[in-house]
Amino acid sequence: MPNGKPYILFCAGEDSGDCIGEPLVKAIASQYVAKGSGGKRMQNAGLLPLVDFENLPVSGFGDVLPKYFELRKSFNKLKIALESPECLGLVAIDYPGFNMKLAKLAGKLRKPVLYVAPPQVWAWKRKRAQVLAKNPYAKLAVFFDFEEAVYKAAGCNVVRVQHPFCEADSVASHSSKNILLFPGSRKSQALRNLPVFLKAVQKTQNVILVAARQELVPAFKKYNLQVVVAPQSVEDRMSLYRSAEYAITAPGTATLELALSGVPFTVCTRPDPLTYVLGRLFIKTKFFALPNIILGRLVFPEHIVSPWCTRNNVNLSCTKCDDVSAEIREKLAVGKTLEQLAFEFLGQLVEREPQ
Template sequence: MTNSPTSYTLLFSAGESSGDQHAANMFLELQQHCPTIRGIGMGGSKMRQAGVDVRYDSAGIGVIGLVEILKHYGEASRALSLLKQIVADEKPDLVVCVDYKEFNLRLARFAKSQGVKVLFYVSPQVWAWRPGRVKTYGKAIDMMAVIFPFETQYYEAENVPVRYVGHPSVDKVHPQRSRSEDFDVFGLDPNRPVVGILPGSRGNEIKRILPVMLAAAAILKAQRPELQFVLPQADSISDAELTAHLDNCSVAIHVVKQQPYDAIQCCDAVLTTSGTASLEIALLGVPMVIVYRLAAFSYWLGKRLVKIPFIGLPNIIAGKSVVKELIQEQLTPENLAAEILQLLGNGDYRQRCISELQAVKRQLGDGGGSKNMALLALEMLGGS
C-alpha cells in the first residue's frame, strides 16, 4: 500500500462503455494502493459501482461516426462544459482521459491550461490514420498510456512521454463459472451448438446492425434447427432498445445480462461488431465474424482516411486476416449466415481460426493493465 500524505482527487472522463469499464478497473486498483483517493467525472454504471462520483452519465454520447456524432453534438457539448467547469472549480490533482479521443483532447487542452496534469489512457489509432495527431496530443497531455506494444514507437519518435501498460481486457476477460455450469444457469442444451450475437454497446449500432444479425439468425435456424442463440446485453443498452427488435424476431434469443464472458464461452461461433468485444472474444478463443456498418457519409470519409486494411482488433494485432470481416454493403444476413455455417461445419477452417486467435492472445502478454495504470497515475501524483 502506498503511503500518501494527502488525499488525491482524480477526474475521469470516459465517454463509452469500454472506457467506463477501463476507468472503473483502474480506480479499483488505485484504491488498493491509496484508500483515501477520490474519483469524480463522466462515466457510467461500472465507474459508479467502483466508487467514482459520476457527475455526468455518458450513456447518451457513446456514438461513433461523423454523422452520429453531429446528431449528439449538443449533449456532448454540455458534458464537456460541465467537466471543464469541474476542472476549473475543483482543480483535481490529475485528469485521466479514457479513450473517447476528440472529446477528451478538448478536455485535456483545457486541463493543461488550468495547470492540471493529464494522463491519457488508450491512444488514438495513429497507426491507422492521421499520425500527425501524435504531436497534437503531445501538446495537450503529460503522459500517453498505450495498450498495444507497437504504439510506443509513434510517441517516442516525437519525444512525447509514453508508457505501455498492457491491454486491460487481458485481465478482465474471465468467466465466473465453468462452461458446463453456464449451460445450466442460462438454460442452454450442452448437446446443441450455440451462436452468440453481440450487436454493440451503442444505441446507433443496435439500430443499424442488430436487425441484420437477427435476420441471419433466422436463416441459420432454418438450415440448422438445433442451433441456440445467446445475446450478451451491454450495460449501456436498455431493455427497450433490444425489445424493439427482439419482439419481431421469429427465433428464440437468450438475453444474458452482466455476464458477457460466461455467455461467450458457451458459444461455438459469434457474430460481433468490431471494437473491444472482438478482442474479448479472441481472448476467449471463440471463432467469430466481425461486422460493421456506418452512415454512408461516415463510411465514405473513413475509407479515405484509414490507412490499414482491417477494422477488427484481432486482425489488426495479427497483421493479417484471422477472422472474416463483413463491412457496409457486405453486411447482409446471407453473408453472415454463410460465414457462421463455415465456422460451425468446416473443421479445418474452424481450427485454423482458433489457432490464430490463440496467437493473438499470446501477443498481448500477461496483462496487468489496470494495475499498471494505477501505479502510473500515482507516479504522476508523486505518490509512489
C-alpha cells in the first residue's frame, strides 16, 4: 500500500451490510485506516474503497454467473489487501460468497476476524458453522437468538449484538395513502420483482417506488412511477415508511425496518430459475421474511413467485397486519452495541501493528 500505514480490511457487499458497517467504520477509523468494500454509508464514515461497490450486490445463483469475472476481480483485490503485512485484521459483514473465503485466509494468516451477520446457517449450509468454528481467530456477532443457538452448538465464538434498527422511533402515523414498493437492493432482483409488484397495484393511485440507492434510479425510469431514493439515516427511512398506508417489499432488511415502523406490508419475491429450484430443494425454513422468522409465526403475508409464471396474478393487496414493532424491537435490543464490538476488536490489535 502506498502510505505504509497499518489498516483494517472491511468487506460488505450489499446495502444491508453497508448500514451495519457504518458505525463499525466510524469506531475503527478513529484509530486505524479502514479500507475495503462498502457503500456510500461506510465510505462517508471513513472507509477507503478498494473495489467498486456497485459490482457486488447480487441475488441468487443465476445472478452470480454472468458477473463471475467482475466478482472474481474484486475478490482478488481484497485478498491481496488482506495478505499485506500492513493489514492487521478483517471485519466481515454478511456477504458469505466473499467473506467465508476471506475469513479462512485471515485464519491462516493468524489475523483476527470480526464477522458480523455471518451466513444464515439456520436456513441452509450448516457446515459453514463448522468451518468457522475451526478458525480460532474468528469472532462472530449475530442479531438473532436462533442464529446464536446454531453457532454455539457448532462450537463457534459467537456473541449477540444489538441491531442498529432497534433504536428507531416506531410510532406509525399513516399520514398519506401512499403505497410503497421495495423491489430489492440488487438491480437484477428488483427488475424481476417489479412486474409482479406493478400488476398488484395497477389500479392503485399514489404508488411510490423506493430505490435502495441512487445508482438504481436509471433502471426504474421506464416504469413511469414516482421514484424516491431510500434515505441514508434509519430515522429518515422510518419517517418515509410511517407516512405510508401499505407496502410491498422483497425479502431482506427492508422487511425488518417496515415491521419496526408499524406499517402493514406483504413480502414477495420472484427468484431466478436456478435459485428457485435450489431453494425448493435445500432451504427448509418455515418462513422466509425476517420478521416472521424472528416471531416464529406468520404475521406478514409471504409469496414466492415462480420464475416461469407469466400471469403475475399474485394477490398482494393490502392486508391488515398486527403491529408487532414493540415485540420485534425487544428481541433486537439484546447484546452489545456495534460500537462496543468495534472497540473490543481494536483491543485485539494492540500487539499486531507492524513495527
